[in-house]
Amino acid sequence: xxxxxxxxxxxFLLMAAIGFSVxxxxxxxxxxxxxxxxxxxxxxxKGLGCxxxxxxxxxxxxxxxxxxxxxxxxxxxxxxxxxxxxxxxIPKAVAAVCAALRKTHSSVKLVFVVGSNWVATFESxxxxxxxxxxxxxxxQPLKCS
Numbered sequence: 001x002x003x004x005x006x007x008x009x010x011x012f013l014l015m016a017a018i019g020f021s022v023x024x025x026x027x028x029x030x031x032x033x034x035x036x037x038x039x040x041x042x043x044x045x046k047g048l049g050c051x052x053x054x055x056x057x058x059x060x061x062x063x064x065x066x067x068x069x070x071x072x073x074x075x076x077x078x079x080x081x082x083x084x085x086x087x088x089x090i091p092k093a094v095a096a097v098c099a100a101l102r103k104t105h106s107s108v109k110l111v112f113v114v115g116s117n118w119v120a121t122f123e124s125x126x127x128x129x130x131x132x133x134x135x136x137x138x139x140q141p142l143k144c145s
Contacts (some may be wrong), residue, residue, distance in 0.1 A: 007014070015076075023042055032079075033118055036056075036064060036065040036078075037053065040065065044132060046134040047134075048070050049070060050113040064077065064078050069127065070127045076121040077119065078120075080118070082117055083116050090133060093145070094142070096145070097110070098144035108123070109123065110122070110123060111124065111127075112139070112140045112141075113139055114138050114139075115135055115136075125141070127142075
């Protein structure tokens with residue numbers, strides 16, 4: 001139960017602070033989504049699920065949501081306005097998530113699939129790989145220092 005609560009808290013922190021300690025790939029051949037619905041539609045078109053998208057209500061302006069991707073339920077999707085904004089936000093959420101992990105003594109391992117202006121948060125690298133490959137994105141584990 002503690003691990004489950006930690007996961008919920010971590011996902012909330014990510015949604016609040018968007019960004020992580022990862023290298024952000026440059027724009028790819030996959031079109032940049034304008035919002036989480038666009039990203040979910042692209043994921044779905046690639047045969048990876050996301051038909052169960054739940055968009056976080058305003059004030060998120062449809063930039064955050066969760067859905068089932070591949071075989072993992074509750075994958076968090078975050079879409080930012082540009083690659084530059086994503087890059088700028090990177091340190092903020094990493095600090096928040098790592099602080100929460102230390103505070104709760106959690107052993108949760110998160111994995112990010114990072115696109116040009118979007119991020120999907122997984123608990124399993126195995127489930128993250130198909131999305132990364134289909135979307136020409138990078139897989140990055142959360143690394144706390």
